[in-house]
Amino acid sequence: MEAIAQTKTTRPEADADTDMSMEAQEYKHVVDKLNPLHGAANLWDYLPALRWFDVFGVKKKMLAAVNRRNAFLHRLIDAEWQRMDSGVDGGGDGEKKSMISVLLSLQKTASESTKFPITFLFHPLFAAGTETTAITIEWAMSLLLNHPEILKKAQAEIDASVGNSRLVTANDVPQLSYLQCILSETLRLYPAAPLLLSHESSADCAVSSYHVPIGTMLLVNVVAIQRDPMVWKEPNEFKPERFENGESEGLFMIPFGMGRRKCPGETLAFQTIGMVLGTPIQCFDWSRVDGVKIDMTQGSGLTNPKAVPLEAMCKPCEAMCDVLQKIL
Numbered sequence: 001m002e003a004i005a006q007t008k009t010t011r012p013e014a015d016a017d018t019d020m021s022m023e024a025q026e027y028k029h030v031v032d033k034l035n036p037l038h039g040a041a042n043l044w045d046y047l048p049a050l051r052w053f054d055v056f057g058v059k060k061k062m063l064a065a066v067n068r069r070n071a072f073l074h075r076l077i078d079a080e081w082q083r084m085d086s087g088v089d090g091g092g093d094g095e096k097k098s099m100i101s102v103l104l105s106l107q108k109t110a111s112e113s114t115k116f117p118i119t120f121l122f123h124p125l126f127a128a129g130t131e132t133t134a135i136t137i138e139w140a141m142s143l144l145l146n147h148p149e150i151l152k153k154a155q156a157e158i159d160a161s162v163g164n165s166r167l168v169t170a171n172d173v174p175q176l177s178y179l180q181c182i183l184s185e186t187l188r189l190y191p192a193a194p195l196l197l198s199h200e201s202s203a204d205c206a207v208s209s210y211h212v213p214i215g216t217m218l219l220v221n222v223v224a225i226q227r228d229p230m231v232w233k234e235p236n237e238f239k240p241e242r243f244e245n246g247e248s249e250g251l252f253m254i255p256f257g258m259g260r261r262k263c264p265g266e267t268l269a270f271q272t273i274g275m276v277l278g279t280p281i282q283c284f285d286w287s288r289v290d291g292v293k294i295d296m297t298q299g300s301g302l303t304n305p306k307a308v309p310l311e312a313m314c315k316p317c318e319a320m321c322d323v324l325q326k327i328l
């Protein structure tokens with residue numbers, strides 16, 4: 001959220017229980033309401049007439065969540081306008097602007113004919129960029145806790161490359177090749193969009209030997225593709241090494257989709273996840289609660305959530321205590 005909008009600086013108080021900013025809590029509430037509705041099978045798909053009667057009140061619930069989301073986004077946009085008007089919108093020496101701040105500056109300087117309504121861009125950025133990233137981090141950490149030897153290897157790589165006198169930064173991530181293999185393997189096993197987004201055929205076409213008429217909803221089963229035993233050796237096993245030295249190059253993986261509508265946030269996602277995952281690996285020794293294996297059951301929803309949220313134990317690594325003390 002910070003990369004998209006400077007949420008923390010708009011209202012700094014956090015809830016002591018959750019350690020989440022007010023904005024993060026508000027957006028999480030919206031996502032928790034909307035995602036199950038987006039991902040659920042709906043009776044309308046089979047009996048379109050039911051659409052008119054809003055059976056089970058699905059439309060009503062969606063509308064309420066969307067209105068709350070839009071109000072939230074407008075508040076962030078207003079806050080960003082105010083920051084810009086008062087001259088504190090970032091972008092000074094070494095200071096980074098948030099995405100929304102860049103978009104608003106563009107909107108300010110664009111000619112009338114090229115002006116766009118900012119919320120139309122802002123909403124997809126938030127929707128596509130936050131939950132997918134958070135869920136991938138949760139799956140990656142769960143996999144690592146169930147494979148302590150891989151976690152140790154990742155920690156050793158960070159120790160060797162970054163050291164113990166500072167935290168991992170986004171600039172370190174491209175050098176952490178084993179960490180990148182862990183991310184690729186996580187996205188192979190647990191892609192955050194297991195059916196991509198639904199697409200609709202804009203013309204009659206043929207896929208393999210199947211005729212697909214215009215207006216057909218198309219879903220791509222990414223999980224089946226990425227666990228295809230004809231392509232991947234031991235497809236259900238977590239083996240980051242399969243991505244080392246370009247060994248899996250050419251094998252088909254599409255966690256970010258492909259073609260014209262491919263995710264534009266892939267590079268940002270790798271950098272953010274690498275940094276957010278790398279920091280706790282660097283700073284803490286992790287273990288499972290009572291040694292019990294992490295439950296890897298997949299829940300339902302558009303973005304492949306875990307059925308049982310991750311819980312784990314950690315204690316600060318001795319070598320990182322000085323750094324941690326400075327930031328606490």
Ligand code: HEM
Pocket residue numbers: 004124125126128129130132133136191192193196197255256257258260261262263264265266268269
């Ligand atoms: C692990 C992280 C992420 C995953 C797995 C992911 C995956 C995807 C997928 C599968 C799509 C749909 C592709 C299709 O239609 O076939 C998509 C679309 C999109 N993603 Fe991501 N994404 C991630 C992170 C991000 C981030 C960090 C951003 C930017 C802040 C972002 C922005 C977008 C946008 C704007 C679209 C819509 C593109 C369009 O419709 O043309 N994503 N993403």
